[in-house]
Amino acid sequence: MGPYIHSKNNTSKMMRNLFISLIPIILFSFYKNGIIPYMHNKVSLLGMFYPLLFIFVGIASSFIYELIYTRIFMKKRGLELKEITRNSFSIFPGLFVALVLPLSTPISILLFGTFMATIFGKMIYGGFGYNIFNPALIGCLFVLTTYSNVIVNNGGYFNAYELDTISSATPLSIVSNNISYDILVKPFGSLWNFFFGFIPGSVGEVSFFLCLIACIYLTITKTIKWKIPVSYIATVFIITFIVGLNNNLGIWYPLFQIMSGGLAFGAVFMATDPVTSPTTSFGQVLYGISLGILTLVCRYLTPYPEGVLTSILTLNMFVFILDKIGIRNKNYIKKMILSLIAVLFVAISLTINFNTKLNNTDIDHDFNIISKDIDNDTITYIATQKGFKGNIKAKVSIKNNKIITYEVLECNDDYLNVVLREDYLEKLIKNPKIDELDTVSGATRTSTALKKLIINIKKDSEK
Amino acid sequence: MTGTKIDNRSSLLLRKKIENIDVSTVYIPITSHQLEIGAKVKEGELIGTYHDLNVYASLSGEVISFDKKNTIRGEEEVVLIKKNKEDIIKVKVNDNIDKEDFVELLKKYSIVGLGGAGFPTYRKYDVPNIDTLIVNAVECEPYIMADYALVLEHAKEIVDAIYKIMKINNIKKGYIGIKKNNVNVINSLKKYIKDNHIEISLMPSLYPMGWERLLIKKITNTTYDKLPIEKGIVVNNISTIYAIGRLLEGYPLTERVITVSGQLNTPKSIKIKNGTLASDILKNLNIQDDDYIVIAGGPMMGREITSDFVLTSQVNCLLIMSKKNNTVLSCLRCGKCVGVCPVRLEPVLIKDSINNKETLEKLDVNRCIECGLCSYICPANIPLRDYVISAKEKVRGD
Numbered sequence: 001m002g003p004y005i006h007s008k009n010n011t012s013k014m015m016r017n018l019f020i021s022l023i024p025i026i027l028f029s030f031y032k033n034g035i036i037p038y039m040h041n042k043v044s045l046l047g048m049f050y051p052l053l054f055i056f057v058g059i060a061s062s063f064i065y066e067l068i069y070t071r072i073f074m075k076k077r078g079l080e081l082k083e084i085t086r087n088s089f090s091i092f093p094g095l096f097v098a099l100v101l102p103l104s105t106p107i108s109i110l111l112f113g114t115f116m117a118t119i120f121g122k123m124i125y126g127g128f129g130y131n132i133f134n135p136a137l138i139g140c141l142f143v144l145t146t147y148s149n150v151i152v153n154n155g156g157y158f159n160a161y162e163l164d165t166i167s168s169a170t171p172l173s174i175v176s177n178n179i180s181y182d183i184l185v186k187p188f189g190s191l192w193n194f195f196f197g198f199i200p201g202s203v204g205e206v207s208f209f210l211c212l213i214a215c216i217y218l219t220i221t222k223t224i225k226w227k228i229p230v231s232y233i234a235t236v237f238i239i240t241f242i243v244g245l246n247n248n249l250g251i252w253y254p255l256f257q258i259m260s261g262g263l264a265f266g267a268v269f270m271a272t273d274p275v276t277s278p279t280t281s282f283g284q285v286l287y288g289i290s291l292g293i294l295t296l297v298c299r300y301l302t303p304y305p306e307g308v309l310t311s312i313l314t315l316n317m318f319v320f321i322l323d324k325i326g327i328r329n330k331n332y333i334k335k336m337i338l339s340l341i342a343v344l345f346v347a348i349s350l351t352i353n354f355n356t357k358l359n360n361t362d363i364d365h366d367f368n369i370i371s372k373d374i375d376n377d378t379i380t381y382i383a384t385q386k387g388f389k390g391n392i393k394a395k396v397s398i399k400n401n402k403i404i405t406y407e408v409l410e411c412n413d414d415y416l417n418v419v420l421r422e423d424y425l426e427k428l429i430k431n432p433k434i435d436e437l438d439t440v441s442g443a444t445r446t447s448t449a450l451k452k453l454i455i456n457i458k459k460d461s462e463k
Numbered sequence: 464m465t466g467t468k469i470d471n472r473s474s475l476l477l478r479k480k481i482e483n484i485d486v487s488t489v490y491i492p493i494t495s496h497q498l499e500i501g502a503k504v505k506e507g508e509l510i511g512t513y514h515d516l517n518v519y520a521s522l523s524g525e526v527i528s529f530d531k532k533n534t535i536r537g538e539e540e541v542v543l544i545k546k547n548k549e550d551i552i553k554v555k556v557n558d559n560i561d562k563e564d565f566v567e568l569l570k571k572y573s574i575v576g577l578g579g580a581g582f583p584t585y586r587k588y589d590v591p592n593i594d595t596l597i598v599n600a601v602e603c604e605p606y607i608m609a610d611y612a613l614v615l616e617h618a619k620e621i622v623d624a625i626y627k628i629m630k631i632n633n634i635k636k637g638y639i640g641i642k643k644n645n646v647n648v649i650n651s652l653k654k655y656i657k658d659n660h661i662e663i664s665l666m667p668s669l670y671p672m673g674w675e676r677l678l679i680k681k682i683t684n685t686t687y688d689k690l691p692i693e694k695g696i697v698v699n700n701i702s703t704i705y706a707i708g709r710l711l712e713g714y715p716l717t718e719r720v721i722t723v724s725g726q727l728n729t730p731k732s733i734k735i736k737n738g739t740l741a742s743d744i745l746k747n748l749n750i751q752d753d754d755y756i757v758i759a760g761g762p763m764m765g766r767e768i769t770s771d772f773v774l775t776s777q778v779n780c781l782l783i784m785s786k787k788n789n790t791v792l793s794c795l796r797c798g799k800c801v802g803v804c805p806v807r808l809e810p811v812l813i814k815d816s817i818n819n820k821e822t823l824e825k826l827d828v829n830r831c832i833e834c835g836l837c838s839y840i841c842p843a844n845i846p847l848r849d850y851v852i853s854a855k856e857k858v859r860g861d
Binding site: 008010011014129279323330 | 838
């Protein structure tokens, strides 16, 4: 039965192409994390080859774990052990775990990660082709949630050379009220550093350029679903471009966003994992766009790292639905339009939210200083802060960054007496860690306003 | 609706002429007749019926026995006629034949589509208004060159036939759809086209470009619901057109050109009589099929046969291919089957829901034209077409 000719592509060839596309990334990691530190005498000769050893441990461990699991649990299938291992491509979960984790991960933890990736990310579902979640990301999730402090203590995302030369946090973890090129990009050189990959990060995720050529190679050889990385990166670029535009940041800002945080690596290698991504064309586009949105939600609205990892694992759960939307039956056009409208709506609302987050960090527009009297080292402010029903006017005197008096002069909020009953003003005066002080339940807005007033006054007094 | 570039092997044949294969016996499928053993028949003589089609002897000789043989439609009753002379009963055709007589003629002499489907041609012409005639010379399956070989040797008769058909049926415009890289064939046709009532439409070398719906969309940019005649279009394979032309000259349809190819060193175009046994062809060409499988039809849509198989006019190719044992691996959900399907189905999702009739109905499995591209492209060698065919049975059946 069936056609008596077959196209030349087969699964082994595709896996081979995937591995070939990773070779430049592996070699670059060897150069950046091994050769360069060695040339600057930061590591020994063994340390120079350590990146290669690290990656090799990843590959070998997942291969061995899968071999043992297959031996024990999958014998009943009646298949030749050799055939199963040859067709299961078991090196990939381990290889990707090694590339996504930072080099300072201790080997024992790497082995834990590849174990979780291979066994709980892939094998328990039935092996190749049956898993729902990206195996490598499952492994990394376990490692990063359990052992992130160990990794940070070991050097975090900085290699031996970068520890001495770069004096800032990793690009995306820079928390600042002022976002500018000087703060986000300059500590690492220029945008070209981001493009080629000479920035701190994990073993394989840093080079945008190498991920780009890998994507082109894999698309030409028809190995990956190219619509996913294109829609993913385009979505991130467009949204961050709009955010940047509204904050008068140049084109460097969206470029910075797409070239950091392992986005390119995640988009090209993790999101396109064939088993865990949609099979329909429109499903893939929707997947990429949703990934872009979710990654930015993680970056802008949460303090948690690993936005790319979280988004991909979350969306893996919805691949089934995305494929249902992508079925080309008579409702296809309707489904496309409805889902695009839904996604666009979410994207626009979030973009507006991201904007206000970016803006509010610096100037509080609800705060106004009416008068400021300086007498020796005591400053007396009369200021207003927007409360629940209009402005609250208060008189605060502050000395050496400590509040001496706090008097409410005018307030239209009905629940002010609730706040005062709780001795809230005393608490605000006494508590040095104002940010952590809870608001008064039942009068949240009013107590928040009173809190913000103090914070803003303190900020002003520091200037 | 698009086609895909697939591995196409056929240019070798074009330099060789069509050979005649001499067989001594033909095996003609028949369902009702009044023949007796020993009866003498002539080529072109009406000998019975096959369901509701008239059956004509394809050799002049003697009825020697009745048997059961495998044809493209399954196991059938056949009558064996052994050749003992060369003779033919010609058909009387009026010079100024009108449309009604034309349809009658096609019906009486059982002209069927020679592209492979075998649809009775008269039914396509038995309609009042035909605006466009599209001649399908695309022949999109790899290895098959029967139409091309025929055109190279009979271009004049074919173009004349097209003009005649258009005149009889009052058809305003004719197109010949042909792959753009078949330069020889295109030039041989162009020589005889006198005006722009017939236009050559160059088609890309994709599969399944010869599929009726895709061909019509590409040439005239129209779509239809069930039959092309809804938009006033009739599509005929170019070998069928040649057969109609021959019929108008008085010769009944008793033979056709087929390709014998595959993994042979010397592929050929041969002319065979209706009802030729496959093993006679292989013996005649000195082909031993020990380590090979024999396929009737093309490599994508053809069927494996035993050499104990009788070729009727629907079969346009015999392929000799080596046996392949491709292990089936797990589906890696790459989505290539979804990207390649010309009717925009999702074979991987059909495979997943093969036991769920409701989901299969939502997936609209009856659109499948069984072209085989999904099985062709699958990197894991999953027999996807078989899944889709089984899904179709499930949806239609219970």
